[in-house]
Amino acid sequence: MELNVVNIQGQETGRKVELPDTVFGIEPNDHAIYLDVKQFLANNRQGTHKSKERAEIAGSTKKIKRQKGTGTARAGSIKSPVFRGGGRVFGPRPRDYSFKLNKKLKQLARKSALAYKAKNNAIVVVEDFSMEAPKTKEFVNIRKNLKLDGVKSLMIFKEVDRNVFLSSRNVPKCQVATLTSLNTYNIMNAQSLVLAESSVEEIVQLFNA
Structure with missing residues (x-):
């Protein structure tokens, strides 16, 4: 599966990124997704x-x-x-309330969640960008250019720029994450998945390891 890379103005850059079937094209395992989401919610319970x-x-x-x-x-x-x-x-x-799951099952769950997003054409690849200063208004304009205004989205970066993170904190229906904090619940909870161009290769290496 190939996707066009767009810039923060929402325009195509002429480059394309390959999303391999070994990660984004597998047959989704619903039960693995259920178990991983159940564990995420259970581990977040205070139990007090x-x-x-x-x-x-x-x-x-x-x-x-x-x-x-x-x-x-x-x-x-x-x-x-x-x-x-x-x-x-x-x-x-x-x-x-917490419980443990096997690493392979959790990996299958995350790959299944990514496969669902690819299947529903809910993935956008944007070229890497940074911000000189925390500007919520500027970040909101970037979301509008990517046609994500009012859409619950998850933006995944290889490494999150501090200014980008601070600019996104008060924006509703938007979450910024790194590869290390990527989980099945956040992927499934988002209507659209925004991948930074440099993060795609890292995601493939992470799930094909």
């Missing part, structure tokens, strides 16, 4: 949820009424879950 059970409630241990003769159920503690202000039954406790 906690509610007090009856043993942790501050309150009197005095028996609140006599055992028999009241016409209602027996009750021995105000901290019982059946009373207002009592402990919670089987409440949430702090836990770690």
